[in-house]
Amino acid sequence: PSAAAGADGSAKPKVAAVIKGLDNPFFQAMQNGIEGTAKADGVSATVQAAADIGDTTGQADKLTTLAGQDFSCFVVNPISGTNLVQALAPVGAAGKTIVNIDQPIDATAAKAANLKVATYIGTDNKKAGGKAGDFVTKAVPAGSEVAIIGGIAGDVTSAARIDGFKAAVGSKVKVVQEAAADWKRELALTRATDIMEAHPDVKAFFAANDDMGLGIVKAVQNAGKTGDITVVSVDGNKDALQSVKDGGLSATVAQYPYAVGSLGVQACEVVADGKTLPSNIESPTALVTKDDADTAISKFPQPFEEFDNPLTSLLGK
Amino acid sequence: MTSTTTTDTDLDLVLSAEGITKSFGSVHALRGASISMRRGEVTALIGDNGAGKSTLVRCLSGIHRPDEGSITINGSLVDFHTPLEARNAGVETVQQNLALIEDLSVWQNFFLGRERTRGFGPFRFLDSKAMRSKADEMLGGLAVNVPPVTSKVRRLSGGQRQAVAIARAAGWGSPIVIMDEPTAALGVQETARVEGVIKRLQDSGVAVLLISHNFDQVLRLSQQVWVMRSGTAVAGRRAVDTNGDELVALITGAKAA
Amino acid sequence: MTSTTTTDTDLDLVLSAEGITKSFGSVHALRGASISMRRGEVTALIGDNGAGKSTLVRCLSGIHRPDEGSITINGSLVDFHTPLEARNAGVETVQQNLALIEDLSVWQNFFLGRERTRGFGPFRFLDSKAMRSKADEMLGGLAVNVPPVTSKVRRLSGGQRQAVAIARAAGWGSPIVIMDEPTAALGVQETARVEGVIKRLQDSGVAVLLISHNFDQVLRLSQQVWVMRSGTAVAGRRAVDTNGDELVALITGAKAA
């Protein structure tokens, strides 16, 4: 039960959101989703973000700072499964709503800390990687050489996406190399160039985010192999969609961060209305290829395919 | 050379400093010091540690700007903002710490701040050949035993360094050369060489200001002695009119000037 | 004191160094130098710049380890690996650069490396009160005009620093005190004070090794003079048997020992 939930059910939640680093367009879209929806629905919302993708304690500190204020609903996108658990403990203890988006909170850790999460909204990063894997297996002949470029070595999201990709491709293609490019476009370019030297027959690249995907596209262009090499990445940022349209990226797995943020705010509203949330809300993911790139761009940042939003009915809209 | 008193109207006066004061925070290093130097003479400046000798020298050579007081060179008032201005006005100085740069070669140190260049417009390059041969000549002319001008100062012994610093100051034909304790750390042979240089400078009409704690040296080389105490020049004496005991008494304040 | 030659079997011999060599890369600073010191005497060590005096001092005080050669103190061979070992063997040194730490106070510098502590086991804390009063006493006993022992060395003038360094070396009752050019940068008054300290040390039976470029001082204070040239001690003289001219000749090599 939310602290701010009024008897008449018309109470508005006061939303605090803590998300990952804003140095990545993905999370900026998420912020826009939160702020845009909050504004449209007349809800007050504050968004704070970690300094960068490695700033686990900084993110926890920010959450702790906000926890002391009179917010009724906390939307959190933790950098890792556990880094916000301790900071959330007092929030949970005060009976405030916790909505977990994007990166799931580690279930065991949450249990140990006696933490109840109202709902989880998000895309399975593993599933997103899987979609990319399925695409690659179809796009290149069986047994082709494939390379993977991940984010900062040791990053959780990157690992999940890569695991999903690997599981999907199985033994249908040969993963010849896995390199880290720190989420950076320039470094991905260098790595991809090097990999193409070492493995001239490489037929496809998978990148753990769009920025690196665009770097690989550039490397492929420089090598004059545009069209010969399939490049897939995950995120669905505007630049990436444009590149898909222009024939650079072969495909991107759009995760609709805007929708994720928007759903987070709506979930808070549902709780404030005194209604119960489903424990798991899946936000859409979709593979965008050249065919649907135009639609995706025109709908951006909203999902380009209709999806079943369970919260719409709960909110009575 | 035979007159025993100096007068302010002396035509031979090349440099005179009047009422120079200089403070560093709460430390009053100079409290109105006045000295003068005459053409073709060696003028000595003596005084206890911390009396302000080096600070006065630094004012004369443009490293510090005096808080008050005036400096006159060849009859015209000067006001140095940088060491370069002092150099251009004809004041060369051998600082107490020599002011050599260890990682540069002898010739680079020689010409530091007045390098010769070739070319024109923005394309001016160092004329190292000319500078090397000129430096060689300047050191050679002083007949001091130094290694090739291309070797780094770091490889030079203390005596050799002192020689380079002195040759540098002496080699530009400047009318005024100041030497701050040039022989403090030197051995007998090196000291004798430096004294030779000072005599030769004097003979060629240069006014030399010599700071030294060695009274024998002072009385042997100089014609005029200024005694400093607590930031002022408490006494001026012609060298022929004084002796070591009087100088000690003046320095310690046992005797008023 | 009236004997004019030293002999190896002398019972008064407190320190003797035999055939010390020391090289830094290709620089052979010492090439087999041998000197000795006697109880209650001031032994002087002279020589030109770079002759190896300071290097020899550093070998005797444990800063350098000689490449070859032996050092005997009170009849027993010693081999110092660190300055601490030399100190414990009774050798105190005033280094040419004073070895004071500017950011520490006078009493902290005084007791550096031999601090007094209170408490027991792992809980030993500095006994600053005891150290302060002892330092005050040691400085006061030498009757040198120094500021409170709690002031930082950075605030001291050159002469005051020299006084602290000398008082520190003199204050521990060590039988051997080495002073490397203790008056090089000092004025008349300060020099007189330091010479007083040296005489007092000598009177209390301490063997003092004095390095100096000032022959008057050397002949005035010392009983034995060692002359170094190019890394060896080329001659030893009783002070009463020699004079400035001979020393100059020995230093320059004009006269073989």
Next chain:
Amino acid sequence: MNTTTTATAPDVQRTTPADVLRDARHLSFWAEHAAPIGLVALIIVFSILSPSFLTLGNISAMLTAAAILVILAVAQSYVITTGGIDLSISATMTFGAICFGLAFSGGLGFWLSALVGVLGAAVIGIVNGLLIASGKVTDFIATLGTLSVATGLALIFSNGRPISVLSPELLQLTTGRIGIVGYPFIIAVVIGIIAWVVMFRTRFGLHVQAVGGSEEAAVANGLSANRVRIAVYLISAVLAGIAALLLVARVGAAEPAINTSYLLNSIAAVVLGGVSLTGGKAKIVGPILGALLLTALSNGLTLLGVSQFYQPLAVGLVVVLAALLTRFQKR
């Protein structure tokens, strides 16, 4: 010219009370106290701008958040006092966290695992010390190298994945508190007090300052500069290891990611605390206040809802301003 100027008393070195007063009116007074002054200024500004800033809850949150940085600032302060710098400090913390996590998942139990974590960090410290003291490698480069090495080792050992650590002791560490002060900050303060006593009341501390002041003079006085240097880098690493435990407790997992911001912030805290990078001048309270200042800055900016983009700008400006103040410090 032959007339005598009467010599004034030779009080060149004496400072009168009037001088002291004038100094205080000058900037050097502010410079010595950049951290406390800055902290008070920030507290005033933020408590005017945000009513939540000075609530007990927020103060408690700030103190807990500051604990790790306080410990790292104390560690860095020891190194900087000797004139060195420890660029590997945050990588060492990461490495210690991974060692702790691995030992714990290996079933060693909390206390033994904590020991493994601290020892793991200590190894990096000893390598730093040996490289710098015996290897005569510049501090900057040696710790830059071990930064890379420790990062690599943390990744290799953990296989690049976070290691969840769920232990009641760890939970206790995060949630326990005395009054409004959480255990992490209490630990940090205890470390600060011990560090202060060691620095200013023991022989070792005096030797640290002496080596920083002048290595040559310290050696000539019978100290072993090498031993002091090795000890200092070891202390820095051990404290980083202790900080690693707090880090794991806070985020609930040992993660191989490097926290570069901790490195730069630990140095900034020390400098804000009035310690000069040239060494020789020890301070412990200053760096701790510097760490609190940086934490309060980030906390206040978050409370005010200042965008993430403006936060580095604000931190940079504060560092530069504080440094401009510190330059008026008396030597």
Next chain:
Amino acid sequence: MNTTTTATAPDVQRTTPADVLRDARHLSFWAEHAAPIGLVALIIVFSILSPSFLTLGNISAMLTAAAILVILAVAQSYVITTGGIDLSISATMTFGAICFGLAFSGGLGFWLSALVGVLGAAVIGIVNGLLIASGKVTDFIATLGTLSVATGLALIFSNGRPISVLSPELLQLTTGRIGIVGYPFIIAVVIGIIAWVVMFRTRFGLHVQAVGGSEEAAVANGLSANRVRIAVYLISAVLAGIAALLLVARVGAAEPAINTSYLLNSIAAVVLGGVSLTGGKAKIVGPILGALLLTALSNGLTLLGVSQFYQPLAVGLVVVLAALLTRFQKR
């Protein structure tokens, strides 16, 4: 004891050819040449282990990839020669890239935008110079502060988003080549040559070395140390601005992301190149070779498919080894 040891010739300062030979057998020879020796060693090792390493294509790729780091290493080398350090170099590059990107999207055209980018970077350099020369702030802290400030400004100006830049000139810059050598590396080499000539053949270069050798002596000889320092930080920033253009050309977009690795690598390259962080000893070729070494190391490790986890370890070990070599350098 009265017997005389015959005095040997006073050749204490003379070095004989035999000494030189002995020195070469000693480590100091290797130390002076850590970068070329390391580079040759790496090339040998990698070309044995990987057949692709010495192919024309890979060499060309390596040179192009090295261009940015080469320029930054040259920039850092100027600063380090004066005894300073520029921690803001990579943040300045990022800021320059964003300025360029914004100007270009604003329709200023390539050349004018490039000018805006370089000028934007130059502003940071001037601030660094003024803080350090006139403000007397320690180089380390001043540039740490501007690192934060430049990062913040880049995020604010770009609103945290990459700015796509599609211009034919930029495309030409990435794809153009003479033989196997791409334009970026040619630009880097031209900059290196100019930097060498300026450093070793002009008054300004001599003054840079003099200020690094001894600021006090330089000033006593009539140089303005302040002016030299400001110039050096300005040069560093302008070169970072030029590197920013190559960076944008390379990825086709100006990104506000912070490139800490460029900062650390630029310093590592300079140190590998045999320059001491204490200043006074200028080198240009060494740092360039150091940059090539680091690029070759990363390229070779990728070619060999060495796990990403082992890469920081390898880089760290190379840096430490090279530093251990450099310590045997003659002064």
